[in-house]
Amino acid sequence: MFKILKKEYLANNIWLMDIEAPRVAKHCQPGQFVIVKMDEEGERIPLTVCDYDREKGTVTIVFQTVGASTMEMAEYEVGESFEDFVGPLGCPSELIEMPLDELKKEKILFVCGGVGTAPVYPQVKWMKEHGVDVDVIIGARTKDILILEDEMRKVAANLYIATDDGSYEFKGNGCDKIKDLYAQGKSYTKVVAIGPMIMMKFVCLLTKEMNIPTIVSMNPIMVDGTGMCGACRLQVGDEIKFACVDGPEFDGHLVDFDQAMKRQAMYKTEEGRAKLKFEEGDTHHGGCGQCH
């Protein structure tokens, strides 16, 4: 069993939890993920690692309630435990695997949005700890749904916030802010974009035009997460790649985002039904003829 030591509401249905998981905490690296299964009947839910404390043996996860399972997860309280918590899975971020002297020559810009801000945080923190200055853009629809702003400000060389409605700092989305930074004379040798697939797609379209190598972190549907089921397959260039063992990071200019977005929607009907069942009780079992 894996005990919840801390629980905090961030914003916009996004929750943060510290989980006691010494084996995972000892080995996890920025860029990797874990799989949580709440109880016997639960799904295996892949979640990115937001932070870790090797001494305390804890791993910080951040998740947004999007379906029945994540809604149920948000009802767990400090002191309760998840039945299963496995990781670290996937490959560490390719940047942290680079020789440090070469990494220091790079000018890196992180662009994140929504719950994708969480996996960016440990990477930026790692950069700071290793003396690498990086810039970060957090994009959000509006000021109230920003997460991890204070934490990120402590570790980023420059933190830029872009809000669609202009309620805070720059008005516009992540792409607009990249263009704005270039207009101010900034330039970068690498972009790391993590967030909703639609956001990563547009950042990649822009950076391809601008010729900036771009890494994205993919979060497709997974079952086992250890390289067995193939549910997480993606078209990357000419190849089929498996996000759980080959990723989750890929060259964003090669990922087929349109296909990935369609695949991500595969269980939407089932998820919607399960969510209704969770919210309103056992009344939505299908068969009404309206739900398909």
Place this chain on the structure above:
Amino acid sequence: MEVDVMKRIPVREQDPKVRATNFDEVCLGYNKEEAMAEATRCLQCKNPRCVQGCPVNIDIPGFIKEVGEDNVAGAYKVISKYSALPAVCGRVCPQESQCESMCVRGIKGDAVSIGKLERYVADTAREQGIKPEPATEKKGKKVAVIGSGPAGLTCAGDLAKLGYDVTIFEALHKAGGVLSYGIPEFRLPKDRVVAAEVENVKALGVKIETNVVIGKATTIDELLNDEGFDAVFVGSGAGLPRFMGIPGENANGVFSANEYLTRSNLMKAFDDKYDTPIIAGKKVAVVGGGNVAMDAARTALRLGAEVHIVYRRSEEELPARVEEVHHAKEEGIVFDLLTNPTEILVDENGSVKGMTCIRMELGEPDESGRRRPVEIAGSEFTLDVDTVIMSLGTSPNPLISSTTKGLEINKRKCIIAEEENGQTTKEGVYAGGDAVTGAATVILAMGAGKAAAKGIDEFLSK
């Protein structure tokens, strides 16, 4: 009970029409009367050929003799000397091509029903609460076993019986490997059989840690250098599913058999109480002809679909066990033989709307000795399906080989290990099962686990 020595006692099965709609076990097994009657057909050969046909060399006449005398405890004791998983093997071993194929009775009549007798012994022993006995003397040495599938459980069980302190590390949340995630409930009941066999291995003193991915949460080098293990056995199984590389394969509604079966077996998606979804499909094509393809097809059928097996060779070349093919046909699975998919047709939402196939004919034999399937020009047609399950085998998982220095792999990316003792290219590290051979059978994996246990014992006794 009257016995015709030329004919085996038939085994009771669920009616095909009934079982096509449930996940209960198909084969009901022998009762005491039937088992004792079948046991009388064994000739108790002095030089038993059946034993040579068994990858773990169970003393088959020995245990059958005990069954004939209604001594189940005695029979269980005989089998336990050789196998840690008799209830599993009695169900999923291809006996017709192993022990039973060598049976002298089989020359003129039916071979003795060895598999069904083994199953009877294991099931009855469990019902009577008979457990294997742990070793009395301890060796004071620690062995780590990676993976709790048939290879790992066998290796762990054998080493524990020799007095080693054994810990199994399992990546998934449940022990059993392919017995849990791969083989369906209707062929191998999870709680009644798999969990019970795992408990028996634990009763020998074996510890099982689930949710530990070796290669990620810790490495083989750390197990040996920091965690105090004296040897390691790698039984991590097969890995990534293969796809055909035809257009449309990433469409919604195309699954690997591994994914489909994992959702249904391990995650119990067929049961409403469980949260994991599965797309049952209305009309399903399963591409491939092995046991896994039969399992996927029969699972889809039980979830309510019309199911076609699409296989490029003829019935004679189907790699699946005869019994599985027979059961699948009885249940109403359609076999589209000498047929090969060329494209999966996708609608505007990215979902499967059909599959283009081409008819095949058999040409000259290829390297495998089987006649090579050749396309018949102009014979393309569309199969009207909404779900496609690819069951084309797997390639090895890279997690362990890529994180263990000195552990070499061959060009098929399988771990290199000696057949007779499982020794790999790294000292103290042994391997067996699908991780070494590529996808094979439960009993071959058990044989490899057994050989490796012997190899490890010799290594640690030096």
